[in-house]
Amino acid sequence: MSLSDGDPAPDGDIWFRIVTHQDHLRRGRVHHSAWGGNAISEPSPEKARPWTREASGRLRSRAGSLENIEHAANDFCRTAAGGSKTFSGVIYARVTDAKLSFESILTTAIHFTPLSPDPAHADLTFTGWLANESKEERARFNMWLSDKLLALHHPGQLFHLPDACLPPETATSRLKEFAMRCIVRICQAFTR
Amino acid sequence: MRISITAAISVSVLVGYSVISTSGAQSSTTQIDGSPSSLTSVAFSPYAAPVVIKIESSPTQSTIDPASFMLILDSYEQLNHRNWDGYDAEPITPETLRYARRLLRVMPDTFGPPDIAPSGDGSIGLEWVLDDGSLHKLFLDIGPSEEWHAYWNRRGGEFGRLPGTGFDSETEHVLQSLFADLSGLPGSR
Numbered sequence: 001m002s003l004s005d006g007d008p009a010p011d012g013d014i015w016f017r018i019v020t021h022q023d024h025l026r027r028g029r030v031h032h033s034a035w036g037g038n039a040i041s042e043p044s045p046e047k048a049r050p051w052t053r054e055a056s057g058r059l060r061s062r063a064g065s066l067e068n069i070e071h072a073a074n075d076f077c078r079t080a081a082g083g084s085k086t087f088s089g090v091i092y093a094r095v096t097d098a099k100l101s102f103e104s105i106l107t108t109a110i111h112f113t114p115l116s117p118d119p120a121h122a123d124l125t126f127t128g129w130l131a132n133e134s135k136e137e138r139a140r141f142n143m144w145l146s147d148k149l150l151a152l153h154h155p156g157q158l159f160h161l162p163d164a165c166l167p168p169e170t171a172t173s174r175l176k177e178f179a180m181r182c183i184v185r186i187c188q189a190f191t192r
Numbered sequence: 193m194r195i196s197i198t199a200a201i202s203v204s205v206l207v208g209y210s211v212i213s214t215s216g217a218q219s220s221t222t223q224i225d226g227s228p229s230s231l232t233s234v235a236f237s238p239y240a241a242p243v244v245i246k247i248e249s250s251p252t253q254s255t256i257d258p259a260s261f262m263l264i265l266d267s268y269e270q271l272n273h274r275n276w277d278g279y280d281a282e283p284i285t286p287e288t289l290r291y292a293r294r295l296l297r298v299m300p301d302t303f304g305p306p307d308i309a310p311s312g313d314g315s316i317g318l319e320w321v322l323d324d325g326s327l328h329k330l331f332l333d334i335g336p337s338e339e340w341h342a343y344w345n346r347r348g349g350e351f352g353r354l355p356g357t358g359f360d361s362e363t364e365h366v367l368q369s370l371f372a373d374l375s376g377l378p379g380s381r
Binding site: 035041 | 264270276277278279280281282307308309310311312313314315316317319321329331333341343345351353355
């Protein structure tokens with residue numbers, strides 16, 4: 001399936017995020033500390049994203065084999081993370097399961113956001129955000145988010161990461177998708 | 193008679209702490225100012241989850257074994273720099289670690305040992321996720337610097353929280369009372 005920067009990820013795909021500290025995954029759960037600080041950050045203003053916050057990750061369908069994923073994760077720990085991190089596992093969710101809402105405050109989704117060093121890059125996106133970053137809302141949000149995503153430890157569990165389950169591409173489906181994208185862009189241009 | 197004794201002790205201990213509870217869309221904050229009436233308002237407020245902090249004259253709960261947690265905290269000393277996680281994290285400072293060590297030495301073992309993890313905001317997060325009982329989840333964030341923030345969900349969905357700062361002779365009692373209340377131990381209400 002062809003995707004452009006900023007497109008919603010297809011439902012059958014899997015979003016996953018590299019975990020760089022072993023304590024962020026505990027007994028098969030994601031520790032709430034994994035989401036602190038800038039783990040969920042504002043998107044770059046230049047990108048003019050329609051969402052409010054984002055957390056970096058990757059799409060399973062574009063990340064290659066499990067060996068490729070492990071290799072990329074180790075590279076990330078060696079380079080982007082300053083060289084002293086350990087690939088400790090992944091946080092993951094099916095794209096369809098990541099479409100959630102927290103109270104009436106925000107909704108979540110997965111969007112494809114490729115980067116030059118990582119063509120599989122995708123964000124867990126948050127549309128709407130906590131008012132004034134109040135401690136109470138953040139606490140309730142932490143409680144809520146802690147149950148929503150799954151965890152796999154590394155080494156030992158990466159092989160449990162599901163494959164993406166996408167429909168096969170045909171010429172008709174590609175044409176239909178292209179037409180749909182054109183319509184969406186035209187509508188967006190008119191609403192701006 | 194026993195109630196009045198308990199209340200008197202509670203008042204002397206809880207000055208300066210606030211209990212914040214929410215239920216559904218409603219929320220309330222009650223600053224406990226030391227008067228018996230304010231304690232009653234926490235217990236019977238229609239907005240408050242049933243959280244009442246009472247202080248026993250001498251703690252009856254034991255604390256978690258700190259030795260294993262000190263090793264974990266020692267390992268966080270290497271996180272005293274930005275971006276320790278690759279996602280632009282704030283440093284875990286020596287001050288926060290010192291404070292975490294002090295708090296963990298007096299942390300009740302009511303729910304067993306917590307899962308500890310460093311957070312990208314420079315705090316250290318403790319987590320208890322329980323399989324049974326009325327309490328479902330209790331999170332307690334320590335730092336950055338000398339403040340802590342406990343918050344919890346009961347299995348019925350009620351949410352509550354309790355912030356604290358600094359460390360003094362009352363800190364252990366406040367934590368003991370919080371854990372006793374959340375566990376529904378006899379005598380905690």
